[in-house]
Amino acid sequence: MASRSIHIYDLRAMAEPLQRRESSLKFMTRTVRCMPNGEGYASSSIEGRVAVEFFDPSKESQSRKYAFKCHRQPEGDVDVVYPVNALAFHPTYGTFASGGGDGVVALWDGVAKRRLKQYPGYPASIAAMGFSNNGKYLAVASCNGFEDGKETVPSPENKLFVREMGENEAKPKNMG
Numbered sequence: 001m002a003s004r005s006i007h008i009y010d011l012r013a014m015a016e017p018l019q020r021r022e023s024s025l026k027f028m029t030r031t032v033r034c035m036p037n038g039e040g041y042a043s044s045s046i047e048g049r050v051a052v053e054f055f056d057p058s059k060e061s062q063s064r065k066y067a068f069k070c071h072r073q074p075e076g077d078v079d080v081v082y083p084v085n086a087l088a089f090h091p092t093y094g095t096f097a098s099g100g101g102d103g104v105v106a107l108w109d110g111v112a113k114r115r116l117k118q119y120p121g122y123p124a125s126i127a128a129m130g131f132s133n134n135g136k137y138l139a140v141a142s143c144n145g146f147e148d149g150k151e152t153v154p155s156p157e158n159k160l161f162v163r164e165m166g167e168n169e170a171k172p173k174n175m176g
Helices: none
Strands: 005-008 019-022 029-034 040-045 049-054 066-069 072-075 078-081 084-089 096-100 105-109 114-119 126-131 137-142 159-164
Touching: 029 084, 040 084, 049 084, 096 126
Parallel strands: 084 126
Antiparallel strands: 005 019, 029 040, 040 049, 049 066, 072 078, 084 096, 096 105, 105 114, 126 137, 137 159
16 A cells, blocks of 8 residues: 555446545555445554545535544654554444554544544554444554564564443544
């Protein structure tokens, strides 16, 4: 996924992409995940950003797309930027989680454009994530992603965590 091209296919006609787009993100794409309502997708990059985009090519729909910074840790006067390696949409609420090279998982309300929760303290980079079909559990895989460029330093064990989500933990604030 080194290029910035996004190809959107109709799974019933795979010969040609339905749409070809350039990513809103300036650097290499790490992951792309579709919204559970089928309206669009989120993509992430090595530059610590997530973009939220919509399939409908109309001007009105495209005006809703946006990108934001995340997975950054302040060190002195600068922010250390970590790649956003994983994204997962909650199947019921449409909120989504991002997992970064900083070992942090963040839960986002894409409609309100705000962070709902942050779960720091994973032992290494977040490599993959996924919600269970009913949204009750979030599985998080943590392993050394070599973000520091050093393969020779001792690294934490690869681990899989399963978090039981509270009843309203992934629920957007505007859903009462």
